[in-house]
Amino acid sequence: MHRGVAVPLYLDIHNVPGAGADDLRRAHEADMAVQSRHGVDYKKYWHNEKCGKVFCLVDAPSREAAIRVHEESHGLRPEKMIEVDPDLVEGFLGGGDDDHGAALLPGTHTGERDPAIRSVMFTDIVGSTEMAQRLGDDVAMALLSAHDDIVRRAVTGHNGRVIKHTGDGIMAVFLSSFHAVKAACEIQGAVGGLEEDERRPAFQVRIGAAAGEPIERDNDFFGSTVNLAARLCARADPGTVLVTSGIAEMCLGKGMRFSELREATLKGFDEPVRTRQVVITC
Template sequence: MPTYMDIHNLPGGVSAEDVANAHYKDLAVQGKYGVSYLKYWINEKAGKVFCLCEAPDAETAERVHREAHGLVAEKVILVDPEVAELFLGEGGVNAAGAVVLPGGSAEDRDPGIRTILFTDIVGSTVMTQRMGDEAAMKLLELHDSIVRGALKDLGGREVKHLGDGIMASFLSAASAVKCAALVQREIAKHGKANADHPIRLRVGIAAGEPVERHNDLFGVTVQLAARLCGHAAAEQILVSNVVAELCAGKILSFQDLGEVTLKGFERPVRAHAVNWTSDSLPA
């Protein structure tokens, strides 16, 4: 059966108790329509709830909400459950059906915000032409090993391998930035020891919610992270303004680059460069 995720936007804020009651009402009605509401993510402060369900179609899923409590979703998108797990994690739930943070208590509810990171080897095609397929492949494997090691150390999840880069998801924006800095440092170490075969890497990072304007899971956030990565220079890490704000007070150093123009975005986007060589940046 297809899997769907929706977003409920309640600007006045929302309480965990009210959402739990609404979820219980969904469970009482869903069997009538062949729907199964699985779990939900709640951001009480922002007044947003994201529900994950299995249903014959989006309209039937909404019919359950409408009959159960009248809180119809603002948007419903079709999702691949395996991809959703890569972005969001398996997500344990509390007794009320709310996803909770890993290692947290039943009250530590997961708001659903994720930070997306892209890496890209600069000039990979030219590198292959200059060095040959075998040597270039060894450098790609080194990149993959360094990135995956950093993901493991800092709680990131690999979402997709992109040929000459990796897309990953993080629960914490600060962890994503630290991961990128660690990767750049390890790549730089390799470059110093192998001046004839350096890897030049760029990284883009953005944060956002699972259901936004696009019909793809984390669509806007993924697009922004990818565009920031493409805009970055070699050896640079660019992050969105949201990421920089989420990292406030985390002893991370950024340079505000002001607004930049990115393909696919109608308005200029404010970007920040990570000072990843700074002595104050945590390892």
């Protein structure tokens, strides 16, 4: 099936503790055997064995049609189904897959399967250039050091990975959207709790995050998901965390709160992107 503008793209999430690679391969093949009758195209899947979850990427005219394929083929209904922004298709389809539709871990040549999509997060110190010019390089470095310490502690504390500095911020990647949001909240809480001193003035941070399957190369990440996370960071208000609606939906039932859905027009994306602001309570 070729994607058309009228066919949504979904990511469904199954809770399958104890399932093995052969079980998932057979389930995916069963989906493919009946999907054409429902106008559905199950593209590939990720298996996070540690968490006992499977993520399936699917073209379907509706959520109901995609679920009917699962019900008819093997009876396993997803616990969640998230509509993915069409502009992120390439991000989700990046990387390879094996002959059975299982996503492979990018950057490997051993056929190791990819456990899940990634959540990419960017931080940005608000007004850092102006503060450096006004207060001097020593103060700017003290400010940057405080930011880096807070971000690194939060990222590693929530099973994330710091990828690189971006001048006045940091890029990090998480396997869990929930952990990405928790880390972002922790960063904002820690920055807001810093006491101003002579060496370093008070400062604010903006944070943006998006989920997808970015391309990994040479210890860095590239692609639409990365670009979107950076755009969301630039769009976020000082002291806030702005995420895609997909990240918010992946946090359902986990105690996180988000603002009402809004659409944002972002540079480099043809269609408005659905966003949610995190209600920071942590």
